[in-house]
Amino acid sequence: MEYDETYSNIDNFFGVEPVPILRNYYHMLNKYKPILDIGVGQGRNALFFARKGFVVDAIDPSKVAINTVSAIAVKEGLPIHTCQCSFDTFIPQTDFYSGILIFGLIQILSWESIELLLEKVKIWTKEGSLIFVTGFTTADPSFSRYLREWKTIGKNSFMDKQGNIRTYLEAGEILNLFSEFNVIYHWEGMGPEHRHGDGPLHIHGKFEVALQK
Numbered sequence: 001m002e003y004d005e006t007y008s009n010i011d012n013f014f015g016v017e018p019v020p021i022l023r024n025y026y027h028m029l030n031k032y033k034p035i036l037d038i039g040v041g042q043g044r045n046a047l048f049f050a051r052k053g054f055v056v057d058a059i060d061p062s063k064v065a066i067n068t069v070s071a072i073a074v075k076e077g078l079p080i081h082t083c084q085c086s087f088d089t090f091i092p093q094t095d096f097y098s099g100i101l102i103f104g105l106i107q108i109l110s111w112e113s114i115e116l117l118l119e120k121v122k123i124w125t126k127e128g129s130l131i132f133v134t135g136f137t138t139a140d141p142s143f144s145r146y147l148r149e150w151k152t153i154g155k156n157s158f159m160d161k162q163g164n165i166r167t168y169l170e171a172g173e174i175l176n177l178f179s180e181f182n183v184i185y186h187w188e189g190m191g192p193e194h195r196h197g198d199g200p201l202h203i204h205g206k207f208e209v210a211l212q213k
């Protein structure tokens, strides 16, 4: 599992702070319904919501991710329910979610998986639910390298010999994928310079959206 090793070696690989858009829009969420964090990682976003009193369902196939988030939840007495699973096998214990977080997941899924994810998100939300999504666009500096070095498996989608995937969306494409949702916030461009652990400084071509059903 790609992320088990990453998370075992580096604490807070994606930082401690939640994705900034959450601070601007969390007040629009219904506190009486849970939040679903798909691909919770080391928990920065799920913890943000749980510390504000939201119940959070946190899923990730990475055992290290789930153990990390569960340990913090137990230590702080936070209402986070974890599942070491992929979104395609996850069975929610609620009729719908107040909000769904999909941060940094789209770019590591094939188009087939993205389409399944879209179907699940539509089923798991109700009028008023918010979804937050970030991912890579074709403006990302790594796009040309993967195009050259990895096998093309779909539109702007590439796979290496180990089965790792990178899928990049074209400008505005994220809005077409979620065309049934209203746009609360939409940004595309080059993100800030950053590094993971003591890795090299780099930037990403990204999209960020907050959408409401």
Ligand SMILES: C[S@@+](CC[C@H](N)C(=O)[O-])C[C@H]1O[C@@H](n2cnc3c(N)ncnc32)[C@H](O)[C@@H]1O
Residues within 6 Å of the ligand: 003, 014, 038, 039, 040, 041, 042, 043, 044, 045, 059, 060, 061, 062, 065, 085, 086, 087, 088, 102, 103, 104, 105, 108
């Ligand atoms: C780029 S990381 C982002 C982590 C976290 N969302 C954040 O923003 O800090 C993507 C995460 O998605 C998880 N993931 C990969 N495939 C998944 C799937 N099919 N279902 C749910 N999570 C998945 C990975 O294990 C990884 O933790």
